[in-house]
Amino acid sequence: MPTTMPSYSRPIASKLPDVGTTIFTVMSRLAQEHNAINLSQGFPDFDCAKELRDLVTKYINAGLNQYPPMAGVMRLRECISEKAESLYGAKYDPEHEVTVTPGATYGIFNAVATMVRPGDEVILFEPAYDSYAPAVQVAGGTPVYVQLRYPDYSIDWNEVQRAITPKTRMILINTPNNPTASVLSGEDLRMLESLLRNTDITVVSDEVYEHIVFDGHRHQSVASFPGLAERSFVVSSFGKTYHVTGWKMGYVLAPKELMNEFRKVHQFNVFVTNGPLQHALAEFMENPDAYLSLAAFYQKKRDFFLQGVKGSRFKPLPSRGTFFQNLAYDAISDEKDTDLAVRLTKEKGIASIPVSVFYRRPPQHRVLRFCFAKSEETLAKGAEILSKI
Numbered sequence: 244m245p246t247t248m249p250s251y252s253r254p255i256a257s258k259l260p261d262v263g264t265t266i267f268t269v270m271s272r273l274a275q276e277h278n279a280i281n282l283s284q285g286f287p288d289f290d291c292a293k294e295l296r297d298l299v300t301k302y303i304n305a306g307l308n309q310y311p312p313m314a315g316v317m318r319l320r321e322c323i324s325e326k327a328e329s330l331y332g333a334k335y336d337p338e339h340e341v342t343v344t345p346g347a348t349y350g351i352f353n354a355v356a357t358m359v360r361p362g363d364e365v366i367l368f369e370p371a372y373d374s375y376a377p378a379v380q381v382a383g384g385t386p387v388y389v390q391l392r393y394p395d396y397s398i399d400w401n402e403v404q405r406a407i408t409p410k411t412r413m414i415l416i417n418t419p420n421n422p423t424a425s426v427l428s429g430e431d432l433r434m435l436e437s438l439l440r441n442t443d444i445t446v447v448s449d450e451v452y453e454h455i456v457f458d459g460h461r462h463q464s465v466a467s468f469p470g471l472a473e474r475s476f477v478v479s480s481f482g483k484t485y486h487v488t489g490w491k492m493g494y495v496l497a498p499k500e501l502m503n504e505f506r507k508v509h510q511f512n513v514f515v516t517n518g519p520l521q522h523a524l525a526e527f528m529e530n531p532d533a534y535l536s537l538a539a540f541y542q543k544k545r546d547f548f549l550q551g552v553k554g555s556r557f558k559p560l561p562s563r564g565t566f567f568q569n570l571a572y573d574a575i576s577d578e579k580d581t582d583l584a585v586r587l588t589k590e591k592g593i594a595s596i597p598v599s600v601f602y603r604r605p606p607q608h609r610v611l612r613f614c615f616a617k618s619e620e621t622l623a624k625g626a627e628i629l630s631k632i
């Protein structure tokens with residue numbers, strides 16, 4: 244019997260040669276080591292509703308512990324469909340057009356795997372959530388980047404038009420946007436709708452922060468625009484909406500023809516998504532208050548954090564949605580954001596995410612991302628540290 248694992252000695256043609264440990268793992272680990280206030284990784288430091296936890300226990304104890312249907316528990320699919328209709332005026336048939344997935348990252352990955360073939364191009368916006376490019380690359384596609392315009396991180400639709408080629412298979416959008424906290428307007432989506440008319444380009448629309456849009460604005464979903472809905476996979480996450488990021492539960496909406504293909508891949512990728520959690524979420528969703536009150540809940544936290552850093556030398560950039568606040572630090576240092584984020588964690592006891600990690604090459608501007616999905620106590624401590632820098 245060998246005492247250690249023998250090593251694999253042949254060359255590996257890595258599909259993701261540039262991928263290492265994600266910055267989120269690195270910063271959270273560093274925050275822990277230095278006992279720092281952790282405003283880096285995007286997850287709440289408070290628990291989900293007790294009612295939701297009790298529902299999970301209820302369904303586990305009721306014996307609903309075997310494989311649920313491949314596309315998801317019907318009652319949950321119906322709730323999702325009703326929500327999409329009431330909020331976005333879009334009718335998704337729960338039988339054929341709604342699939343429950345183990346998280347949104349999975350939904351995005353599976354949609355990309357369904358549509359993208361070797362040689363296809365996929366348009367991404369930079370900065371981009373870190374899972375997008377690897378999903379495209381594993382499918383054999385090529386990411387094509389369009390830059391969001393600093394400091395409001397808006398989209399130049401002329402540039403998008405120039406990026407479209409006969410090889411463009413898909414365009415991946417994200418609103419509200421991580422890491423920029425920007426949102427797309429109805430006008431943006433109309434621009435996209437008209438750009439894609441007469442093409443066979445599909446859309447993956449990452450809308451995991453759909454219920455976290457601030458200052459009285461409404462989330463604009465591709466589901467509301469028929470010319471986009473007909474070609475889109477709309478992806479959302481229960482993790483963000485119900486403070487259960489560790490559950491990895493989400494869903495995908497798409498027209499029947501696209502969803503049929505999506506399910507072929509899904510069937511052999513994971514087959515089904517956690518059953519008792521689906522039953523619990525279905526019952527919990529019957530009361531819309533939790534998701535309808537989420538924007539106000541997080542806006543209060545955003546404003547509390549902003550008030551706390553008001554006198555500081557950091558300059559807040561607009562946070563129109565998500566649970567992130569970006570702070571520019573031109574007045575403080577000309578260090579790289581990656582260096583500053585590490586130094587602030589070690590020396591000042593506050594952890595953030597350097598926004599440059601969401602780019603292939605670091606941009607000129609200097610910005611750190613802070614997550615405000617935290618208790619007021621944590622936010623107050625964090626803001627106090629930042630105010631002294």
Ligand SMILES: Cc1ncc(COP(=O)(O)O)c(C=O)c1O
Nearest residue numbers: 346347348372421451480482493
């Ligand atoms: C833009 C975006 N998409 C997807 C996800 C992942 O969602 P899930 O945890 O449901 O996979 C996140 C989580 O941070 C995110 O910020």
